[in-house]
Amino acid sequence: MEAVTRNSRKSLIGVVTSRSGDKTIKVTYSYKVPHPLYKKEIKRKTVVHAHDEKNECGLGDKVEIMETRPLSKLKRWRVTQVLEVAPKFGDE
Numbered sequence: 001m002e003a004v005t006r007n008s009r010k011s012l013i014g015v016v017t018s019r020s021g022d023k024t025i026k027v028t029y030s031y032k033v034p035h036p037l038y039k040k041e042i043k044r045k046t047v048v049h050a051h052d053e054k055n056e057c058g059l060g061d062k063v064e065i066m067e068t069r070p071l072s073k074l075k076r077w078r079v080t081q082v083l084e085v086a087p088k089f090g091d092e
Contacts, residue, residue, distance in 0.1 A: 010067040013083065016057050017047065024075065025052045027065055050077040060086030 014029030027050050032041040049072075050065045057063055062084035065077040 011064055011080065012048075012077075013062065013064050014048075016059055016061045016063060016086075019057070019059065020049065023052050023055060024072075025050050025057050025063075025079070027063060027077070048077050049074040050079055051075050052079045057082060058086060058088070062086075 012027070012029050014027040016025050017028045018026040020026055026047055028045050028047050030043060030045045033044055034040070035042055048065070050063075051068070051071050057079060061082055063082050064080045066080045067076065068078045070076055071078070
């Protein structure tokens with residue numbers, strides 16, 4: 001039997017803004033779009049719910065997430081790796 005390859009999936013880099021339950025985080029990613037008339041770049045952001053299997057992400061961490069099958073009502077993404085760990089309060 002031949003090896004089956006997966007279709008390419010979207011991946012994003014964002015910041016953890018909330019830990020909304022067991023194994024669930026909210027990730028915010030920002031992007032810029034040009035204004036249709038004035039052409040000035042406008043900041044936009046999107047918040048997505050992601051699955052954090054090991055509960056390893058903390059607030060402010062920079063993470064990479066990947067698109068996956070629906071895991072719950074809102075979760076359609078999962079954490080692939082933690083890129084940057086935010087300093088914890090009191091760590092100096």
